[in-house]
Amino acid sequence: MQRLGQRRRDLLGLDHAKLNGCRTGCAHGDQANHRSGRADDHRFSWSTLRGVPAELFCYALALRTRFRGITERQGMIWRGAAGWAEWSPFLDYAGAELVPWLRAADEAAERGWPAPLRTEIPVNSTVPAVGPQDAYAIAQSAGCRSAKVKVAERSQSLVEDAARIAAVRDALGPSGKIRIDANGAWSVAEALDAIAQLAQFDLEYVEQPCATVEELADLRRRLARAGLNVPIAADESIRRVKDPYQVAAQEAADIAVLKVQPLGGVRACLQIAKRIGLPVVVSSALETSIGIRAGLALAAALPELPYACGLNTVALLKADLVTEPLLAVDGVISLRDLVVEESAIDRHRPNHQVEKFWQARLVQTRELAGG
Ligand SMILES: [Mg+2]
Numbered sequence: 001m002q003r004l005g006q007r008r009r010d011l012l013g014l015d016h017a018k019l020n021g022c023r024t025g026c027a028h029g030d031q032a033n034h035r036s037g038r039a040d041d042h043r044f045s046w047s048t049l050r051g052v053p054a055e056l057f058c059y060a061l062a063l064r065t066r067f068r069g070i071t072e073r074q075g076m077i078w079r080g081a082a083g084w085a086e087w088s089p090f091l092d093y094a095g096a097e098l099v100p101w102l103r104a105a106d107e108a109a110e111r112g113w114p115a116p117l118r119t120e121i122p123v124n125s126t127v128p129a130v131g132p133q134d135a136y137a138i139a140q141s142a143g144c145r146s147a148k149v150k151v152a153e154r155s156q157s158l159v160e161d162a163a164r165i166a167a168v169r170d171a172l173g174p175s176g177k178i179r180i181d182a183n184g185a186w187s188v189a190e191a192l193d194a195i196a197q198l199a200q201f202d203l204e205y206v207e208q209p210c211a212t213v214e215e216l217a218d219l220r221r222r223l224a225r226a227g228l229n230v231p232i233a234a235d236e237s238i239r240r241v242k243d244p245y246q247v248a249a250q251e252a253a254d255i256a257v258l259k260v261q262p263l264g265g266v267r268a269c270l271q272i273a274k275r276i277g278l279p280v281v282v283s284s285a286l287e288t289s290i291g292i293r294a295g296l297a298l299a300a301a302l303p304e305l306p307y308a309c310g311l312n313t314v315a316l317l318k319a320d321l322v323t324e325p326l327l328a329v330d331g332v333i334s335l336r337d338l339v340v341e342e343s344a345i346d347r348h349r350p351n352h353q354v355e356k357f358w359q360a361r362l363v364q365t366r367e368l369a370g371g
Pocket residue numbers: 181183207208235236257
């Protein structure tokens with residue numbers, strides 16, 4: 001706890017009111033929690049965790065394999081009146097794009113979750129752009145009946161993608177479901193060619209094969225003309241655009257992938273799911289179990305859940321911040337409350353420079369969000 005105390009003092013150098021969105025007065029906690037620091041500590045909305053003051057923590061967790069171009073996941077966590085929240089926007093997000101991620105964290109900290117309609121969430125394993133042997137091992141050891149396989153990684157070929165998918169098909173057997181995710185890397189012509197070649201592996205769907213909504217719509221038309229009945233899912237075309245409903249309006253996708261943090265929270269996602277008129281797959285933004293809990297809350301609250309969710313991604317991290325990580329058992333993750341492990345927070349604290357970056361990022365985003 002000594003280092004936690006030090007971190008507390010470190011953070012006192014920042015404007016806590018801005019960090020926590022507390023404009024005036026202290027909504028949570030009591031004066032006894034404000035044990036040290038400056039005269040304006042009373043503005044900081046500290047809450048209590050078993051009598052211990054809880055505040056903002058930065059984390060840096062190594063990934064088992066390079067994923068989405070990164071080898072380490074960073075973010076912040078804090079606890080509010082309703083529970084723990086994670087704020088971990090990817091580093092390629094900036095400015096106003098960060099605000100929905102903050103709304104999602106505020107929801108987790110201050111409001112908690114809507115009533116669940118189910119308590120077990122079917123999930124897929126996630127297979128990074130690894131070689132066939134590793135892909136086989138990941139898909140088999142996860143114990144899930146569905147796998148999402150990353151394809152179209154820069155510097156890799158379609159032959160490598162096919163070998164990876166073939167290995168996953170071997171691991172899952174003919175009844176397993178395989179979806180692939182290109183993260184928008186293919187042109188329409190490349191996507192058409194790739195899907196024609198990869199369809200032999202009986203694909204459940206292809207996620208974000210091309211970058212834009214227009215390309216996805218064009219691809220869907222061409223797939224239909226070619227007699228290739230492979231559904232298209234939109235991910236980035238929903239979470240990184242001004243209007244997430246364009247994919248439906250332009251008939252650019254068969255499935256909507258929803259991620260809680262970039263779309264502004266569980267309730268915001270429920271609204272999108274209601275309006276968009278497409279079946280929904282809930283997926284993670286590669287969070288710790290704290291962020292994954294929000295994804296599970298969304299999956300649990302959706303009226304229908306026709307697909308396995310991409311929420312087993314704690315398996316991609318070398319460590320987690322809770323005592324019992326949210327990982328699939330027999331292909332499902334059960335809804336449960338988390339116990340955050342303070343020693344893990346301490347172990348995975350990033351260096352001072354990284355902490356300062358995240359603290360400044362949060363202050364700027366809080367200002368953009370209007371406090
Ligand atoms: Mg995706």
